[in-house]
Amino acid sequence: MDEAFLQTFLISLKLASLTTIILFCVGIPIAWFLTYSSFRLKVVLQAFVSMPLVLPPSVLGFYLLLAFSQNYWFGNFLNHYFNIQLAFSFLGILIGSIIFNVPFMVNSVQTGFSNLPVSLKDASYTLGKSRLTTILRVLLPNIKPALLTGVCLTFAHTIGEFGLVLMIGGNIPGKTRVASLAVYDEVQALNFDIANKYAMFLFLFSFVILIFIYSLNREYLKWKRF
Amino acid sequence: MEEILIELHLNKKFHTNNGVEKLDVHLKIPKYGLITLFGKSGVGKTTILRIIAGLTRPDSGFIKVGDELWYDTAKNINKKPQQRNIGFVFQDYALFPNMTVKEHLLYASPQKETWYISELLDVFHLKGLCNRKPDKLSGGQQQRLAVARALARKPQILLLDEPLSALDSDMRHDLQNEIVQAHKNFHATTLLVSHDINEVTKLSDFVYVIGNGKIQKQGKPCDVFDNTTIQPDIQLVGLILAIENNILTVSVNNNITKILSTPDEIENLKINNKILITAKAINPTISKLTDDENH
Numbered sequence: 001m002d003e004a005f006l007q008t009f010l011i012s013l014k015l016a017s018l019t020t021i022i023l024f025c026v027g028i029p030i031a032w033f034l035t036y037s038s039f040r041l042k043v044v045l046q047a048f049v050s051m052p053l054v055l056p057p058s059v060l061g062f063y064l065l066l067a068f069s070q071n072y073w074f075g076n077f078l079n080h081y082f083n084i085q086l087a088f089s090f091l092g093i094l095i096g097s098i099i100f101n102v103p104f105m106v107n108s109v110q111t112g113f114s115n116l117p118v119s120l121k122d123a124s125y126t127l128g129k130s131r132l133t134t135i136l137r138v139l140l141p142n143i144k145p146a147l148l149t150g151v152c153l154t155f156a157h158t159i160g161e162f163g164l165v166l167m168i169g170g171n172i173p174g175k176t177r178v179a180s181l182a183v184y185d186e187v188q189a190l191n192f193d194i195a196n197k198y199a200m201f202l203f204l205f206s207f208v209i210l211i212f213i214y215s216l217n218r219e220y221l222k223w224k225r226f
Numbered sequence: 227m228e229e230i231l232i233e234l235h236l237n238k239k240f241h242t243n244n245g246v247e248k249l250d251v252h253l254k255i256p257k258y259g260l261i262t263l264f265g266k267s268g269v270g271k272t273t274i275l276r277i278i279a280g281l282t283r284p285d286s287g288f289i290k291v292g293d294e295l296w297y298d299t300a301k302n303i304n305k306k307p308q309q310r311n312i313g314f315v316f317q318d319y320a321l322f323p324n325m326t327v328k329e330h331l332l333y334a335s336p337q338k339e340t341w342y343i344s345e346l347l348d349v350f351h352l353k354g355l356c357n358r359k360p361d362k363l364s365g366g367q368q369q370r371l372a373v374a375r376a377l378a379r380k381p382q383i384l385l386l387d388e389p390l391s392a393l394d395s396d397m398r399h400d401l402q403n404e405i406v407q408a409h410k411n412f413h414a415t416t417l418l419v420s421h422d423i424n425e426v427t428k429l430s431d432f433v434y435v436i437g438n439g440k441i442q443k444q445g446k447p448c449d450v451f452d453n454t455t456i457q458p459d460i461q462l463v464g465l466i467l468a469i470e471n472n473i474l475t476v477s478v479n480n481n482i483t484k485i486l487s488t489p490d491e492i493e494n495l496k497i498n499n500k501i502l503i504t505a506k507a508i509n510p511t512i513s514k515l516t517d518d519e520n521h
Contacts, residue, residue, distance in 0.1 A: 119316045119318055120322060122281050122316070123322075123375075126310075126313070128308045137333065141324040142322065142324050
């Protein structure tokens with residue numbers, strides 16, 4: 001039983017870590033674009049980014065499941081040419097949770113960027129520095145708290161994700177079964193002790209992450225800016 | 227005839243508090259000159275600087291620096307800010323909170339020459355503050371760092387956007403001298419935006435007065451400001467507190483004064499009216515109050 005418990009948690013942590021790492025790399029360019037670009041259809045992209053916040057996870061899970069299914073062209077294409085099956089696999093729930101967590105990363109980083117005076121970016125450009133150098137040396141170092149908030153929120157939210165992982169992953173032990181699904185599963189099987197173990201761990205974990213974020217934000221407010 | 231470094235002609239619609247304004251200016255800036263753009267706030271002075279720097283795009287026109295075209299609508303040329311050899315001092319200084327004084331200069335200097343950086347630190351009195359970040363600097367020190375950082379790239383053109391507006395008068399005085407000194411030492415053609423007549427007259431060789439989106443006047447500051455802007459009379463605004471016979475009791479700048487006036491003047495006046503008092507500036511009594519200002 002302990003081994004199953006450990007295994008489930010390792011899958012949860014692996015899913016959350018990979019989601020966070022990948023989103024960190026993808027989210028910063030998107031957030032940069034949403035903050036500084038004057039692209040006309042930006043608002044459409046912004047809406048897309050925020051969709052997962054309002055959409056029931058089951059809806060997103062449903063469409064992703066259809067997309068991943070071999071009965072449709074995308075899933076069929078992946079299976080046929082790359083021999084990849086996304087439905088009911090770890091890779092599938094990873095892709096799902098990346099898409100589902102986009103707003104948590106992007107919105108946090110975007111808030112960080114838009115709180116910086118635009119003149120910082122302009123000043124760096126007038127010093128002859130490229131866009132990339134400006135992002136790496138000037139913008140990102142000055143929004144560290146926002147980056148950390150994005151990372152923590154994404155990580156914590158992935159750990160707590162339920163509906164989407166259930167729809168795409170199908171709760172397969174050792175493969176796609178994560179801690180949040182295990183709680184539900186053990187309750188169904190009337191194993192309240194084990195369910196409580198999972199639940200308590202998730203509860204404490206989320207609590208600690210939030211305390212971390214809020215204490216960071218307090219530091220952030222103290223941090224003198226101009 | 228002095229050599230012209232920058233010639234530009236710009237058209238740009240821009241938004242202000244009073245709605246959309248149209249900017250249409252033609253400037254010629256001599257090499258090594260210290261030129262000011264003077265005008266009320268919101269007339270587009272900052273916009274002109276930003277257009278020269280490549281941070282804002284004009285609707286049409288051209289910018290020619292030496293033999294190079296930086297911008298030309300007709301030829302579809304628009305150099306990026308990075309490709310224009312300028313230094314820009316922003317009104318809010320735009321210092322990087324994550325960098326120390328020295329890191330600012332190292333970041334800005336392409337060759338990272340130690341002797342040049344230490345010269346900048348020297349000239350701008352920043353030597354002892356090398357390891358401080360901007361939030362540990364005073365307003366004046368921040369301003370000096372902003373100018374030093376702009377010069378670290380050895381720019382052809384230095385653009386200063388109201389760099390002294392946030393400082394008190396003592397500090398302004400010191401830093402005005404430093405800007406003049408820096409201009410001499412570092413040979414950058416300098417374009418300064420200001421709405422302070424004293425500053426313009428003190429610092430610059432040549433001034434463009436901008437209003438209603440156009441250049442209204444240009445010339446040496448003393449010529450430009452001589453006739454209309456500089457009044458032959460002293461004018462004061464006062465508030466009438468009492469009227470007795472032909473004597474007005476008026477509050478001017480929180481001082482109460484009695485003024486003898488003629489019956490025609492008094493006819494339409496009432497208590498609490500605001501009035502303009504004009505006196506000839508011939509032979510007034512002058513006495514020194516402080517060592518503060520510098521004219």
